[in-house]
Amino acid sequence: MALQVELIPTGEIIRVVHPHRPCKLALGSDGVRVTMESALTARDRVGVQDFVLLENFTSEAAFIDNLRRRFRENLIYTYIGPVLVSVNPYRDLQIYSRQHMERYRGVSFYEVPPHLFAVADTVYRALRTERRDQAVMISGESGAGKTEATKRLLQFYAETCPAPERGGAVRDRLLQSNPVLEAFGNAKTLRNDNSSRFGKYMDVQFDFKGAPVGGHILSYLLEKSRVVHQNHGERNFHVFYQLLEGGEEETLRRLGLERNAQSYLYLVKGQCAKVSSINDKSDWKVVRKALTVIDFSEDEVEDLLSIVASVLHLGNIHFAADEDSNAQVTTENQLKYLTRLLGVEGSTLREALTHRKIIAKGEELLSPLNLEQAAYARDALAKAVYSRTFTWLVGKINRSLASKDAESPSWRSTTVLGLLDIYGFEVFQHNSFEQFCINYCNEKLQQLFIELTLKSEQEEYEAEGIAWEPVQYFNNKIICDLVEEKFKGIISILDEECLRPGEATDLTFLEKSEDTIKHHPHFLTHKLADQRTRKSLDRGEFRLLHYAGEVTYSVTGFLDKNNDLLFRNLKETMCSSKNPIMSQCFDRSELSDKKRPETVATQFKMSLLQLVEILKSKEPAYIRCIKPNDAKQPSRFDEVLVRHQVKYLGLMENLRVRRAGFAYRRKYEAFLQRYKSLCSETWPTWPGRPQDGVAVLVRHLGYKPEEYKMGRTKIFIRFPKTLFATEDALEVRRQSLATQIQATWRGYHWRQKFLRVKRSAICIQSWWRGTLGRRKAAKRKWAAETIRRLIRGFILRHAPRCPENAFFLDHVRTSFLFNLRRQLPQNVLDTSWPTPPPALREASELLRELCMKNMVWKYCRSISPEWKQQLQQKAVASEIFKGKKDNYPQSVPRLFISTRLGTDEISPKVLQALGSEPIQYAVPVVKYDRKGYKPRSRQLLLTPNAIIIVEDTKVKQRIDYANLTGISVSSLSDSLFVLHVQREDNKQKGDVVLQSDHVIETLTKTALSADRVNNININQGSITFAGGPGRDGIIDFTPGSELLIAKAKNGHLAVVAPRLNSR
């Protein structure tokens, strides 16, 4: 495997280096330049990942431009120092996987690209190491992604934290509380299909080992008006639709419900019961399962569903006016179901819905309601029932989340992590009491935010010993006071109006406010405004100049909503409910309590103050959510909308505070760790204090004194450009370091490989040598054994066959036979034959015979007819002359020729004279006269019948074979011969003395033709021949040194033949 280094210039993208794709690491100077430039252009393209690094940090345009650039590249997270700004991508970016969680665990916040998990991990580590409670505040407009962020944070903790020793289910409960709360507290609005209609603060408790062991939820101001009314395009809370869509037939039947949202008046006000992005049926399954996880018994579920159903039935209760204009319930069926589901008396409920109980002077009076009042009472009951059930639900979840180990020692050492998911600033066309509360809440949180941010900044400067330069910022305390101050605050005035006897209305409240706070610079009404502003304000409106901008509120409904009145007899009826949840929600003590209950605004104010106290006691972290467009579309960045939110979230203010002195600060250790490679003195390790190392490093980098300050534990850098220059230098350095690392790694890798191969080779070698050695030893052993057996066998070779000599004898036999195969005679004349061992003598002889026969047979088969004739003639010659005539041996190697004269050498006349008689053999001869022994040249022809002696052109003598009585030759080496002819008459010329250079050949052929093989006489000394009538001639043969043929003085023919010593 090769080490693969991937440099990600901006550090924005988590990329897993593909093992099969080669890493394109820039090598060489060119490569480094290219990559470095890409890093710089990347910054241009994707902006800075921390707004404090914006050169022009006061410019809102630059801020939004940076957000836009990053959003375009799907980089939805950006920091403002420790604050995380998140832009809703409206699409799944696949950035919340387990792999991402691992990537952000335990790493330094600034070393990795901005991410929700980086915040989650930093908060968690601070919680564990410093053991301080933490709070993550998530804010933003509706639909900006607050709830999503909360869920992701919870998911991160559930998956990455260690499991508690006991009560591991708490993790599931923490996660499963969400769908239940969302079902009851979320609804589809125009801005968000899953809009949280309540504020939520959730505490997660961790034990000393960092495992989640419990949790607690606080809810704020549920938008209960939604139960009875929804704006066009919006829905009621999800649970109603989920129950109708997903509930089992049997359940619906029990609850008296129809599977049709259109049948319920409370569900159709917005005319949008069906939403494509929501699957109520499957959501219901999730909720049903979640209820079980968070400890709901079957009975409790049943009770809860009865309440949900009863709200729907309440919505369908109709009234008709009797003759006195008093309201009467007309929908008996609904009433019947309500009676059953809520466990109340039918008549009591009927009466409570149509009458109001007044206590005057200790007496209870029942006053009938008119139609309008009855409808109001009905809706008030529905809202009260639902909102109290929601509160009960939160309580129930809290009981389920409560650590079961509250008494154990570990409980005392728990730390708490709070998650605040609360509605952001809201500005609608018409803003009412709810928006007033929500925006007041945001003012409080903004105040806290600025206070804590400034405080932490100031504290940091102080701690680092750096002079604090005061920051100009807008303190919104003045607005908070305007709303919440005792006696003079809007809430106080509102409460006063609600409580005072007499005809108090929304308008009297407005007037009272105008009177009390007319000089407040952040409060305006139609009456208080100048001529120009007045046009934009109605008489029933007031305007608050919030820190984030102006919001105009309509006072209509303020008193009513603040009072949140539920008629006493309705309360009484509900207190008598047999439904256990209802009886918990409506407590009888409420009836006997003479004190008026707190108004909604005051309750909210108190809970906010409590929340602020909770948050103040914790280390805060912030997530500011922004939605990029109103259409819930991915990749659309609506600049106007974003600018609006940047303003409302106070982000510019936040940035200004953060950038008041220095753009960047970092712990010496972290700074040195990151940049130490840029200076040879600090690389690879700095032996001294990190602070000194940083001093050396910045001197080496050429920082000017005004560009930075050295604190106690941190370096502060004033301008982003200083940091960017350092970053760029680091980028270049990283390239060369990566190359070095690669080279070192490759070297190491290949060396390891080489060593492995070497070790393997040595192993194979030694194994092979061992094998060879063993083989050799075995062979030697075998050889010694064989030799020993052979010797023993040799010693006993003459003994009869026994085990001792059997091997030897067999060996001798087989080796003889094997040798024989190689030493067989090559031809019939080769008489060699290996000597056989005694035991094989007989076999050897047989083999030899066989071999010879075989060779002969082969020889005979290969012989040609001409050669056969030749051999036959040679055999005859041998028979006649062998050992008898001296020049015979010389003739043996010379082949007999079929004829020594061609027909062209024989006179045509002779041929003519012979007629049809064929010439079998012709040879030139010398004829010696019978008298003078003169040599004459002649031709001797053999025909089938006769010997013809030819002189040039004529036949001199014809000797028929019948007349040939014999042939005489000497035993010496001469070539004379005498043909003896029968003399029957005197005409016969007598015997013929001839000489042939090929005497053996000529005589053999003649003898064969004439069938005179046995008539050839080989004489010693002399031959007598018949020379003519009555006269014989004699030829004397004597051996001598040279051949000499001449007539001797005695009249004989003397022939001296050379001695050949052949006999």
Ligand SMILES: Nc1ncnc2c1ncn2[C@@H]1O[C@H](COP(=O)(O)OP(=O)(O)OP(=O)(O)O)[C@@H](O)[C@H]1O
């Ligand atoms: N990080 C994200 N990734 C993908 N989609 C997101 C992300 N954050 C939000 N969304 C989408 O935006 C929708 C609205 O988000 P969410 O419900 O969290 O808004 P909110 O701020 O809680 O609004 P409200 O104040 O109305 O409750 C989600 O349902 C989801 O579709």
Ligand SMILES: [Mg+2]
């Ligand atoms: Mg939400």
